Amino acid sequence: MAGSNHIVIMAGGVGSRLWPMSTGDVPKQFVDVLGCGKSLLQLTVDRFAGICPIENVWVVTSEKYAHIVQEQLPMIPVGNILREPCRRNTAPCIAYAAWKIKKRDPSANMVVTPSDHFVADVQEFRRVITSALGFVNGSDAILTLGIKPTRPETGYGYIEAVLGASALSNKEVYRVDSFKEKPSLEIAETYVAKKNFYWNSGIFIWNVSTIVNAFRVYQSPIASIFESLVPYYFTPQEQEFINEKFPECRNISVDYAIMERAEEIFVFPADFGWSDLGTWISLHENMQKDLNGNVAVGAEVAFSESRNCFVSTRDMKKVVVIGMNDCIVAEKDENLLICRMGEENRLRDFTE
Helix, strand or coil: CCCCEEEEEECCCCCHHHCCCCCCCCCHHHCCCCCCCCCHHHHHHHHCCCCCCHHHEEEEEEHHHHHHHHHHCCCCCHHHEEEECCCCCHHHHHHHHHHHHHHHCCCCEEEEEECCCEECCHHHHHHHHHHHHHHHCCCCCEEEEEECCCCCCCCCCEEEEEEEEEECCEEEEEEEEEEECCCCHHHHHHHHHHCCEEEEEEEEEEEHHHHHHHHHHHCHHHHHHHHHCHHHCCCCCHHHHHHHHHHHCCCCCHHHHHHCCCCCEEEEEECCCEECCCCHHHHHHCCCCCCCCCEEEEEEEEEECCECCEEEEEEEEEEEEECCECEEEEEECCEEEEEECCCHHHCHHHHC
16 A cells, blocks of 8 residues: 655754854754745745655754744744654664654655755755655655765765666665765775765655664664653653653664664655755855856855855955855855865864
């Protein structure tokens, strides 16, 4: 029997590498970082239009940000905003959503996605997601989306696929041989040359029973916690017990907890213009530039003898950039960042 489709959006991160646009009070997923009139969270919901009804869209976020989710996504039922009392990485986040959805619909299919990604070709994205959901429906397969690499990127993890034979039920799907950590440039170049390595998008598709069983096998302490809460899901007592039990969960990503341990792991190589927008460089790469490679968001910005600069200064009247190359200028709420492109990984030394 075909299960209904559900979308789970993870929106609890703090996005420290995009300071000052992204802060602990309002992280990047709630900000219009692309200057298009919508936050990354809103764009994420939009790209899943037609995949499932809006009442099957879930957002897992920090208790601190729940009101922002309600403001930005008023069409989503309030009960579909799952509130984490503390940060415990992606495995407990996904487990909470899976157990709750399973109580309502034991045969449901789930897509799990971050809230802060960029997708250029939304039509192709929807085609891939629809095909992927068909593949996992009624099966015990765990599927992840792999992105065909366009360069030897050192900021992403990689998925090594077995391209010798595709899955019987979907010719676009292949078994996963291994997951690789973020590599050095030299290793990344070998991955790209081999043609069977893909960027790990962090987007997962599975049947809800499959992922629940995987937690029971590979992360039994986490499974026990959410199993014990089954009587309280969809009741007035749910948040009280989540607040009590969620902090007991191990702080671990779903990659370490499940993906690198389970056996029936598959990858769907895709190409729809994807970026995780985790840094100023990735924003720069995905936005419209002038003839000199400069990007401006917000205020009136004048560039002179400058190349490959990113300026985001929405609260200022006018900004003039003269004789600068490969630099970032970003201002928000009286906070100002000026640095060379690629140096934003040092931001945590000053903003945490």
